[in-house]
Amino acid sequence: MSNVTRLHHALPLSPAINTAVIDLDSSIAKAIDVAKAAGLPQGLVISILHGHAQMQTNIMVS
Template sequence: MSKVARLRHALPMSPDINAAVADLDKAIADAVDAAKEAGLPQGLIVSLLHGHAHAQTHQMVTNDH
C-alpha cells in the first residue's frame, strides 16, 4: 500500500460532508455486495460503476448539472 495516496480537500470538510461521503461509500459497497450475491458478473458491476462515473464526470466538465 505504499503507492496509495490519501487525497484531502484543500480546506477542512464539514461533518455533514464527511457523513454524506461515508453514507455514499457504504451505499455503493452494499449495492456491489448485493449485486455479487445476486450473481451479476464482476465485470458487469465494474462496467456499470464506470459508466456512472463517466456520466458524472461529463456533467462536471460540461457544467450540465
C-alpha cells in the same frame, strides 16, 4: 473497506460532507455486495460503476 485509504481535501470539510461521503461509500459497498450475491458478473458491476462515473464527469465538464 478497511483496506481503502481516504484522501483528504486540503481544506477541512464540513461534518455534513463527511457524513455524506461515508454514507455514499457504505451504500455503494452494500450495493456491490448485493449484486455479487445475486450472481452479477464482476465485469458488469465494474462497467456500470464506470458508466456512472463517466456520466458524472461529463456533467461536471459541460
